[in-house]
Amino acid sequence: MKEVIVIGAGPAGMLAAGTAAEKGARVVLLEKMEKPGRKLAITGKGRCNITNLKNWEDFSLHVHPVNRYFKPAFYHFTSEDTVAFFNGIGLPTVVERGTRVYPASQRAFDVIDALKSWLKRLGVNMICGCQVLEFLPEEMQIQVAHSSGNSYVSSVSSLTIKCGAQETKASASAPGSTKNTNTLTRIKAVRVRDSRGEEKLLTADHFILATGGKSYPGTGSTGDGYTLASALGHTIEPLFPTLTALMPVDYDRRLEGVELRNVRLDLYIEEVLRRSEEGELLFSNLGIEGPIGFRLSRQAVVALNKGQRVSLHLNLKPALTREQLMARWEREKDKTSGANSVNYSCGAGSKISGKNSVGQGSGSEAYLLKRLKAYMPETLSGPFIKYLTLSSLHPVDAMIRWVFPIASYGGWARAVATAGGISMKEVDMRTMRSKLIDNLSFAGEVLDLDADSGGYNLQIAFATGRLAGGGTSVRPTDSA
Ligand SMILES: Cc1cc2nc3c(=O)[nH]c(=O)nc-3n(C[C@H](O)[C@H](O)[C@H](O)COP(=O)(O)OP(=O)(O)OC[C@H]3O[C@@H](n4cnc5c(N)ncnc54)[C@H](O)[C@@H]3O)c2cc1C
Incomplete structure (x- = not known):
């Protein structure tokens, strides 16, 4: 035998x-x-x-x-x-x-x-x-x-x-x-x-x-x-490890544990869009992972190993166009109580404007936090507002294109x-x-x-x- x-x-x-x-x-x-x-x-x-x-x-x-x-x-x-x-x-x-x-x-x-x-x-x-x-x-x-x-x-x-x-x-x-x-x-x-x-x-x-x-x-x-x-x-x-977490540059640790559904991640290598995935995403202690993060990770790791620039662009509302989202944002503005209201111009690449722009006072931040509740989990709002401040984007534009430059990836352990x-x-x-x-x-x-x-x-x-x-x-x- x-x-x-x-x-x-x-x-x-x-x-x-x-x-x-x-x-x-x-x-x-x-x-x-x-x-x-x-x-x-x-x-x-x-x-x-x-x-x-x-x-x-x-x-x-x-x-x-x-x-x-x-x-x-x-x-x-x-x-x-x-x-x-x-x-x-x-x-x-x-x-x-x-x-x-x-x-x-x-x-x-x-x-x-x-x-x-x-x-x-x-x-x-x-x-x-x-x-x-x-x-x-x-x-x-x-x-x-x-x-x-x-x-x-x-x-x-x-x-x-x-x-x-x-x-x-x-x-x-x-x-x-x-x-x-x-x-x-x-x-x-x-x-x-x-x-x-x-x-x-x-x-x-x-x-x-x-x-x-x-x-x-x-x-x-x-x-x-x-x-x-x-x-x-x-x-x-x-x-090399694949189906692994991608660690953003200057990762905001407040994101750890946030899970998102029905979002889209676009993988950019050297500023060129390579792949998009929609579904569930998880921010962990190792960075961006979850099903859609994993799906993009193989290509991202290959690029990082070659020394190429890699970034992930997060769209929190992929089911809506920018115009639809902007119309909703404007509509809801009217419903939100007024003293601390902030005005945002709607043009592409527009900057935050108005009497209480983000970051200039707790009043404006509280107002924005209140408005963002309709768009994202509360745990995401703090890091989102930080990104908004740094990027000077209109909230709607930041919501559909939150850019995470990637520094590294998770090792063999996970x-x-x-x-x-x-x-x-x-x-x-x-x-x-x-x-x-x-x-x-x-x-x-x-x-x-x-x-x-x-x-x-x-x-x-x-x-x-x-x-x-x-x-x-x-x-x-x-x-x-
Ligand atoms: C957290 C996690 C979740 C996953 N979930 C899924 C999922 O849901 N669906 C899916 O399709 N895939 C999933 N995978 C991937 C899947 O588990 C692996 O692709 C699969 O286990 C590979 O099978 P394998 O038999 O080739 O290797 P392994 O499962 O790694 O088995 C290899 C075995 O060889 C033994 N061994 C190693 N060296 C020696 C040696 N020198 N002498 C004797 N024995 C040795 C090891 O101890 C081990 O038991 C997951 C992986 C992880 C880590």
């Missing part, structure tokens, strides 16, 4: 492991954390947006950097297949906002439990607390351990973990004396460290790397896969996903097998594939995992 070792028990690794087991392989799933699916547990704010039912034409618009690399995996295991799969393993699902799929229970933990039960039924041997440290190529001399006893290298301690894979020990000429890894064609074993801190080698016929990205490292996704793959000669496309990764040019996208190493496949976020928020990233993990798990017996030449 073929033996497969899958590295990483996230959504990609779990799908790969179960699928390989369904195909008749004896499978060991190695996870360095104490439990599988730590990141999966926090997806969708604990509700887990499993997938998105958009068809490929629409789905692919949300996949980066080159969506065609994901196309074969998507068609092999579509979003509908994902739903059918989860329903089939006992997880009812619901569809929200037209295309977003969640577990009916609204609990990400139920997704993990369903996957764990599925893996158990298939006889997958999942070993937690076991970190893969290194791939050992076949050219290295590896002595397979036999019960009769072989001579082991003393530095490699003797370990017995029940995993179904053959336990091996490295010979004295193994790690450290490797030759040029680019010439390697097969992996013989992985060196692992178990929960007791002891090291051993595990052999298998095939290996699947599904170690995820670098974001939220507390979940176990610390970028190990990039080191493991590059040591084998794979190219790692530059890594980014939802990792952009960059193992180059897809070196992966057979029809099988997920390495083009460099004969018996190695990849799945999930470790690859140079990422997506917008909305269930797309998990679909990438599930579909590439399904494809990798099913392709362990297919030779690369069969599909080339």
Whole structure:
């Protein structure tokens, strides 16, 4: 029976492991954390947006950097297949906002439990607390351990973990004396460290790397896969956090915690409009985020990394034209009591005028605060008035174009996903097998594939995992 070792028990690794087991392989799933699916547990704010039912034409618009690399995996295991799969393993699902799929229970933990039960039924041997440290190529001399006893290298301690894979020990000429890894064609074993801190080698016929990205490292996704793959000669496309907060210059901390709905954000790079998004926005301690902030973040981070000027323009009332908004503002002025009233001329680029212009007295500010109540949450008014004062814009113009120059972006600790990764040019996208190493496949976020928020990233993990798990017996030449 073929033996497969899958590295990483996230959504990609779990799908790969179960699928390989369904195909008749004896499978060991190695996870360095104490439990599988730590990141999966926090997806969708604990509700887990499993997938998105958009068809490929629409789905692919949300996949980066080159969506065609994901196309074969998507068609092999579509979003509908994902739903059918989860329903089939006992997880009812619901569809929200037209295309977003969640577990009916609204609990990400139920997704993990369903996957764990599925893996158990298939006889997958999942070993937690076991970190893969290194791939050992076949050219290295590896002595397979036999019960009769072989001579082991003393530095490699003797370990017995029940995993179904053959336990091996490295010979004295193994790690450290490797030759040029680019010439390697097969992996013989992985060196692992178990929960007791002891090291051993595990052999298998095939290996699947599904170690995820670098974001939220507390979940176990610390970028190990990039080191493991590059040591084998794979190219790692530059890594950067995506779906991350964008920090404005001189961020007004009073904004922290403000959530806005039905607003529009325009992304400007070097003063040129690049993309607009409408929906929900959140000001957090890290800056501008929430669904529409995240959607713009990938392009913004790329530009910031190039040293380009980036700004976000917030429109608080995208459903109204400037003229409609101005007419409403003028209409409401008449209704507001008069002593402290402020007059604003209506021309484009006009400045605040009148007997109590903003910033000149508490009376005018109180008046403005009162008027702004009809247009924005109270928590936003203070920072808005500050912006109004600095920009000298008419309130209506500031409402439809509140400019936030961006200074930086949130790091790995809180980014939802990792952009960059193992180059897809070196992966057979029809099988997920390495083009460099004969018996190695990849799945999930470790690859140079990422997506917008909305269930797309998990679909990438599930579909590439399904494809990798099913392709362990297919030779690369069969599909080339
Ligand atoms: C807060 C948050 C919310 C999200 N919400 C959603 C959502 O609702 N919908 C959506 O589509 N996507 C969401 N995502 C993105 C999604 O979670 C990831 O894209 C997905 O988990 C990637 O799956 P993966 O299996 O490739 O990697 P991971 O889930 O990162 O799993 C990799 C596993 O490998 C293990 N590992 C790493 N190195 C080693 C090693 N050396 N040895 C052994 N094991 C190792 C890790 O411990 C980890 O368990 C969210 C992400 C975050 C951070």
